[in-house]
Amino acid sequence: MMYHIPGVLTTDEVAQLRAQLALAPWIDGRATVGNQGAQVKNNQQVDTQSELYQKLQSAVLQAVNQHSLFFAAALPRQISSPLFNRYQQQETYGFHVDGAVRSHPQSGWMRTDLSATLFLCEPESYDGGELVVNDTFGQHSVKLPAGDLILYPASSLHCVTPVTRGVRVASFMWIQSMIRDDKKRAMLFELDRNIQTLRTRHGESEEVLSLLNHYHNLLREWSEI
Ligand SMILES: O=C(O)CCC(=O)C(=O)O
Numbered sequence: 105m106m107y108h109i110p111g112v113l114t115t116d117e118v119a120q121l122r123a124q125l126a127l128a129p130w131i132d133g134r135a136t137v138g139n140q141g142a143q144v145k146n147n148q149q150v151d152t153q154s155e156l157y158q159k160l161q162s163a164v165l166q167a168v169n170q171h172s173l174f175f176a177a178a179l180p181r182q183i184s185s186p187l188f189n190r191y192q193q194q195e196t197y198g199f200h201v202d203g204a205v206r207s208h209p210q211s212g213w214m215r216t217d218l219s220a221t222l223f224l225c226e227p228e229s230y231d232g233g234e235l236v237v238n239d240t241f242g243q244h245s246v247k248l249p250a251g252d253l254i255l256y257p258a259s260s261l262h263c264v265t266p267v268t269r270g271v272r273v274a275s276f277m278w279i280q281s282m283i284r285d286d287k288k289r290a291m292l293f294e295l296d297r298n299i300q301t302l303r304t305r306h307g308e309s310e311e312v313l314s315l316l317n318h319y320h321n322l323l324r325e326w327s328e329i
């Protein structure tokens with residue numbers, strides 16, 4: 105399942121981030137990838153050793169952590185330090201696999217259940233640069249407004265098509281979820297959304313309370329924390 109999470113950053117926050125990113129040290133994106141990825145990866149990333157990187161990644165992490173729809177869809181247990189990438193002049197990232205485990209600054213290791221891209225450029229400012237994700241229902245091509253995020257299973261093969269005009273800048277990260285299984289996580293999300301809608305439409309009721317209890321009991325049953 106893929107989820108579009110709108111408004112992770114406001115237009116002003118995107119502009120501020122972009123201004124800072126223009127000053128950041130950019131290095132070859134192959135610095136953070138294994139053998140297979142290196143063969144198909146052609147982009148730049150902000151140097152994670154730089155002081156500015158620390159500041160920028162924590163701003164993105166904070167925005168993501170505060171977003172209730174992101175929380176409901178991802179049920180995050182761990183989020184990797186967000187990275188920043190840039191594609192221009194035909195740069196691309198061919199179909200690849202995201203590593204199943206990564207080192208994490210606080211916990212040592214994390215499992216990547218979900219991948220996320222936070223778009224930082226308006227779609228009409230560049231051509232190409234679609235994120236293409238293969239899942240069991242076929243191929244999905246994604247290009248979102250600046251400030252919006254796409255969440256997709258890290259288990260799916262995916263690529264970024266060549267940027268043929270302009271520049272595509274994004275932040276991307278991985279999430280270990282409290283609910284490892286995509287199907288269970290999707291069911292919980294659907295239940296959660298319906299409870300919220302019922303509440304907004306009809307207010308509190310015994311039935312809403314009971315469904316909420318059911319949601320939490322399933323979460324209690326399935327979560328790994
Ligand atoms: O730029 C993107 O949207 C995705 C990047 C990506 O797939 C990766 O770095 O593993």
Ligand SMILES: [Fe+2]
Pocket residue numbers: 200201202219262
């Ligand atoms: Fe990837």
